[in-house]
Amino acid sequence: MRKACRQAGILALIAAILWTGGSALFPAAAWAASETELYTPYTAVDAAPGESVSYNVELINNSDETVTSNLGFQNANAQWTHELTAGGRVVKQLAVKPGSSQSLSLRLDVPLEVERGEYQFTLTAGEARLPLRVSVAEKGTFTSKLEVEQSNMEGHSDSTFTFSAILTNQTAEEQTYALTASADPGWDIRFNSGGSSVTSVTVEPNTNQTLSVEVLPPDQVKAGTYQIPIMAANNATKAETTLEAVITGAYGIGLTTADERLNADIKAGGTRSLQLTVTNTGTAKLEDISLTAQTPSDWEVTFEPKTIRSLEPGKQESVQAVIKSSEQSLPGDYALSLSAQSAQKTADAAIRVAVKSSSLWGWIGILIIAAVALGIYGLFRKYGRR
Amino acid sequence: MALKETVSRLPVRLFRPKEDARSATSTSAFWVMVRKEFSDHVRSWRFVILMTIILLACIGSIYSAITALRSGNGQAGESSEFLFLQIFTLSDGTLPNFIGFVTFLGPLMGIALGFDAVNAERSKGTLSRLISQPIYRDDFLNAKFVSTLLIIAVSIFSIGLLVMGVGLIVIGFPPTPEEFWRVLLFLITAIIYVGFWLNVSILFSVRFRQATTSALAGISLWIFFSVFYGMILNLIAKGAAPATDSGAEVVMGYQKLMQALNRFSPSELFNEANTTLLMPNVRSLGPLAMEQVVGALPSPLPLGQSILLVWPHLTGMLAATMICFGLSYLLFMRQEIRSRS
Numbered sequence: 001m002r003k004a005c006r007q008a009g010i011l012a013l014i015a016a017i018l019w020t021g022g023s024a025l026f027p028a029a030a031w032a033a034s035e036t037e038l039y040t041p042y043t044a045v046d047a048a049p050g051e052s053v054s055y056n057v058e059l060i061n062n063s064d065e066t067v068t069s070n071l072g073f074q075n076a077n078a079q080w081t082h083e084l085t086a087g088g089r090v091v092k093q094l095a096v097k098p099g100s101s102q103s104l105s106l107r108l109d110v111p112l113e114v115e116r117g118e119y120q121f122t123l124t125a126g127e128a129r130l131p132l133r134v135s136v137a138e139k140g141t142f143t144s145k146l147e148v149e150q151s152n153m154e155g156h157s158d159s160t161f162t163f164s165a166i167l168t169n170q171t172a173e174e175q176t177y178a179l180t181a182s183a184d185p186g187w188d189i190r191f192n193s194g195g196s197s198v199t200s201v202t203v204e205p206n207t208n209q210t211l212s213v214e215v216l217p218p219d220q221v222k223a224g225t226y227q228i229p230i231m232a233a234n235n236a237t238k239a240e241t242t243l244e245a246v247i248t249g250a251y252g253i254g255l256t257t258a259d260e261r262l263n264a265d266i267k268a269g270g271t272r273s274l275q276l277t278v279t280n281t282g283t284a285k286l287e288d289i290s291l292t293a294q295t296p297s298d299w300e301v302t303f304e305p306k307t308i309r310s311l312e313p314g315k316q317e318s319v320q321a322v323i324k325s326s327e328q329s330l331p332g333d334y335a336l337s338l339s340a341q342s343a344q345k346t347a348d349a350a351i352r353v354a355v356k357s358s359s360l361w362g363w364i365g366i367l368i369i370a371a372v373a374l375g376i377y378g379l380f381r382k383y384g385r386r
Numbered sequence: 387m388a389l390k391e392t393v394s395r396l397p398v399r400l401f402r403p404k405e406d407a408r409s410a411t412s413t414s415a416f417w418v419m420v421r422k423e424f425s426d427h428v429r430s431w432r433f434v435i436l437m438t439i440i441l442l443a444c445i446g447s448i449y450s451a452i453t454a455l456r457s458g459n460g461q462a463g464e465s466s467e468f469l470f471l472q473i474f475t476l477s478d479g480t481l482p483n484f485i486g487f488v489t490f491l492g493p494l495m496g497i498a499l500g501f502d503a504v505n506a507e508r509s510k511g512t513l514s515r516l517i518s519q520p521i522y523r524d525d526f527l528n529a530k531f532v533s534t535l536l537i538i539a540v541s542i543f544s545i546g547l548l549v550m551g552v553g554l555i556v557i558g559f560p561p562t563p564e565e566f567w568r569v570l571l572f573l574i575t576a577i578i579y580v581g582f583w584l585n586v587s588i589l590f591s592v593r594f595r596q597a598t599t600s601a602l603a604g605i606s607l608w609i610f611f612s613v614f615y616g617m618i619l620n621l622i623a624k625g626a627a628p629a630t631d632s633g634a635e636v637v638m639g640y641q642k643l644m645q646a647l648n649r650f651s652p653s654e655l656f657n658e659a660n661t662t663l664l665m666p667n668v669r670s671l672g673p674l675a676m677e678q679v680v681g682a683l684p685s686p687l688p689l690g691q692s693i694l695l696v697w698p699h700l701t702g703m704l705a706a707t708m709i710c711f712g713l714s715y716l717l718f719m720r721q722e723i724r725s726r727s
Contacts, residue, residue: 296681326677331691332669333683352683357694365701372708379712383719384524 035063036096038123038130040106046135047110050170050206053134055106059125061096068095069126071104077119079111084123094125108134112170112206115139144169144177144203146232146239148213153243156284157250158344161215163243167232169203176202177232177239179211186218189228201232215245223249223283249284249313255340255347258318263352269327276303276319276349278340280311286342291319294337298326301338308340323353331357416525423533427499436495437541443487444545447477452556454478468686470561471568471664473553484549485660488542488576489653490612496583497604499537502597503530503588504718509597514723527718531588531711538580546573564666564689571693572663578703579656583608585710592714592721611651619647634675641673652703659699662692671695 037060047053061067070093073082084091086104096102106123116139123130145168153161169175178200181189191198192212203209215228224247231240256262258275266272280286289308293301304320311317321338334355339348427433454476455469477483482490504527507513517523550569554560561569586607590600623644628636648654662668666686670678687695 297677299681328675328678330669330674330678330682331695332687333685334681335683336681354688356691359694362694362697365697368701368705369708372705372712376708376712376715379715379719380524383716384522 036061036067036069036126036128038125038128039101040130040132043131044133044135046137047108048138049110049114049136050112051110053108053110055108055123055132056103057106057123057130058101058103059094059096059128060101061098064098066095066097067126068093069128072124073106074122074124076121077111079114080119080121081109081111082121083107106132108132110134110136112172144171144175144232144237144239145208146230146241148241148243151241151243152246154246154248156248156344157217157219157221157282159217161217161243161245163213163215165211165213165230165241166208167201167203167211167239168208169205171237172205173236174202174204175234175237176200177234179230179232181213181228181230183215183228184218184226186221187226187228188214188216188218189230190214190216213243215243217245217247219250221247221250223247250282251284251286251342251344252280252282253286253289253311253340253342253345253347254279254281255338255349257349257351262349263354264323265354265356266323266325268325268329268331268355268357271322271324272353274321274323274351276321276338278308278311278317278319278347280313280315282345283313285313286311286344289317289340289342291321291338291340293321293339295323296326296329296334296336298328299334299336300324301336325353325355329355331355415521416529419521419525419529420533420536423529424536427534427537432498433537436498440487440491440495440541440545443491444484444549446481447484447487448473448549448552450478450481451476451483452552455556468565468666469557470550470553470565471666473549473557474569474572475661475664485572485657485664488579489656492576492580492656493583493608493612493653495538495541496580496585497587497601497608499534500530500584500587501591501601501604503534504591505595505597505600506591508595508723517723523723524715524719527588527592527715531585534584534588535577535581538584539577542573542576542580546576567689568663568666568692572660575656575659575663575700575703578700578707579652582652582703582707582710585707585714589710589714589717592717611653615651619644622647638673638675645672649699649702652706655699655703659696659703662696666692668692668695 038057039060040055040057042055045053059069071084071091073084075082084104084106086094086102091104094102094104108121114136116136119134119136121132121134123132146165147168148163148165151163153163155161167177179191179198181187181191183189190213191201192214193201193209198211201209201211211232213230217226226245226247228243228245229240230243231238233239255276255278258277264272264274276291278289278291286308287310289311291303291306291308293303295301301324302322304322308317308319319340323336325334332355334353336351336353337348338351339346451473455472457478474484477486504513507516513526516526546569550561583604587600587604590603591597594600594603626640626643628640649658658671662671666689667684669682669687693700
């Protein structure tokens with residue numbers, strides 16, 4: 001009973017001291033640690049350079065009264081920045097009802113240029129302290145980065161190689177990069193961003209931009225592996241990488257007549273056969289070459305064979321083309337276009353066909369004149385010389 | 387034909403063996419007659435007047451062609467290629483072109499030189515005396531024809547070559563061989579054409595006793611073909627014209643019919659032949675179907691093809707000429723020749 005009385009007396013005393021503004025009489029530190037408390041579940045995290053670490057912190061009031069605490073942040077590293085927000089605003093002071101808690105957010109930005117190691121921070125709210133540890137696993141670079149997911153591509157000489165590159169700005173400022181490629185002469189390199197061709201891009205700090213790089217090999221490219229260094233640079237920073245295009249071979253097809261003459265004579269309504277030569281001028285095999293012709297009306301061109309199954313590089317194949325002209329065609333020149341098509345390449349041969357009208361009527365005319373002359377000769381014989 | 391001279395040039399006959407003499411004298415007699423006729427023609431006023439008319443017409447047509455050439459009226463595409471031929475085909479619109487003049491005045495020349503070939507001799511009484519000489523009867527008619535045709539050939543060639551010469555001066559560069567051959571063919575065609583009219587008039591002169599009658603007959607035929615035939619054709623064309631909504635084949639048939647009718651006129655034949663010969667870009671004379679034009683390149687025809695295109699025309703003209711000659715030959719040989727008839 002005495003003990004209970006003593007306890008009550010102490011409590012009353014404490015209440016009296018508090019009531020009269022006891023903080024002036026006693027050092028508050030001795031009490032505050034238990035009064036308010038800062039809490040966050042993840043007190044030690046890993047972060048990469050340039051990342052932001054967010055903490056959800058709760059300020060818990062263990063006392064019976066409303067506690068108003070000033071918020072503070074002890075930061076030994078000058079490059080690290082932080083922000084304390086609650087309810088969408090930056091807060092400097094927080095009041096917590098008795099027995100409840102108030103949450104606030106802490107955002108901690110890992111600087112881009114940072115040594116690897118462990119960093120200590122302390123969040124304070126009044127007397128409450130919350131030590132935080134951030135481990136930086138890798139060294140921050142404070143540079144730009146150009147990365148290509150698939151830097152090696154294979155194709156034939158006519159194909160377009162499209163690489164996808166990601167340009168990351170890891171500097172603190174917005175950067176405008178000039179995009180350049182130092183390829184061999186004849187190679188055509190185009191940078192595309194957002195569907196349009198670009199020569200420079202602007203990237204916000206700590207963001208990236210996807211670029212597609214189109215690489216067009218030159219016409220006469222030989223098979224082989226080609227390195228194409230590309231670079232995004234300005235006077236402050238630069239990033240580079242190397243693309244690799246593997247050319248398996250070139251497709252080429254040629255069509256001409258066997259004697260290289262691109263004109264022909266034909267009788268109206270008659271036929272004429274042309275010996276054509278289809279050549280694989282490329283370095284890759286051609287498959288399924290079909291032969292077609294664009295003719296004047298009512299003309300016919302038949303090919304023998306109609307299609308060539310496959311043609312090895314450098315090889316030739318002869319094709320017989322039989323041209324049949326229309327009965328109605330006029331004497332004079334007509335244009336005839338023959339073409340050999342494979343899936344990859346097409347070759348045309350424009351042939352000028354000179355139509356000659358049938359000389360039948362010429363002979364008939366000569367016959368008529370001969371008949372008339374014979375008649376006159378008969379008259380001479382009958383009536384002359386007497 | 388002066389008889390005395392003719393006879394004096396025939397001494398050979400008396401001293402030659404019979405068979406040999408016959409052929410030798412006949413040919414020499416024939417050529418003597420041709421030469422005589424030729425000189426008679428050249429010296430006649432008729433020829434001088436004709437040549438004057440034709441020369442004046444030619445000068446007019448050349449002038450018009452040259453002004454057209456200078457003002458660049460020629461078709462832009464082909465003008466550079468066959469510039470030389472355009473002297474004959476081009477006109478600035480004030481006067482007909484050279485072909486037009488030859489088409490119109492050629493018949494006049496033929497008729498004027500041939501209408502009194504036989505009947506004048508007959509009415510003067512020289513025919514019976516000539517025939518009584520030791521020459522073949524048909525040589526007389528042949529000589530008449532050959533000498534007049536020679537006159538025509540000489541005059542047409544000289545006019546044609548004169549025009550070429552003027553063209554050379556005006557254009558300043560020589561014709562290509564092909565152009566030259568084309569012009570030459572054109573001149574030969576003109577000779578055949580005038581020869582046709584010559585034969586027609588010789589036929590009339592054999593048939594009709596009066597020179598005026600045969601002249602009138604010839605001139606009326608000429609006027610019929612150059613003026614009235616076109617009018618008659620227009621009438622037929624109006625009557626035979628298909629409805630405006632008729633099919634392509636009907637229209638084609640109609641066009642072909644009208645063209646066939648048109649070609650009965652010798653001047654039309656001559657015109658078409660020369661258009662083709664002097665304009666190498668002409669590839670067809672009839673109506674064209676669309677299918678024929680697809681894929682055709684606008685290039686000039688080679689000379690051989692141009693000739694083949696107008697070969698029927700040339701055949702027709704040549705055959706008509708020969709038939710007229712044969713008819714007059716037949717008529718003449720079967721005629722009676724009296725001292726005064």
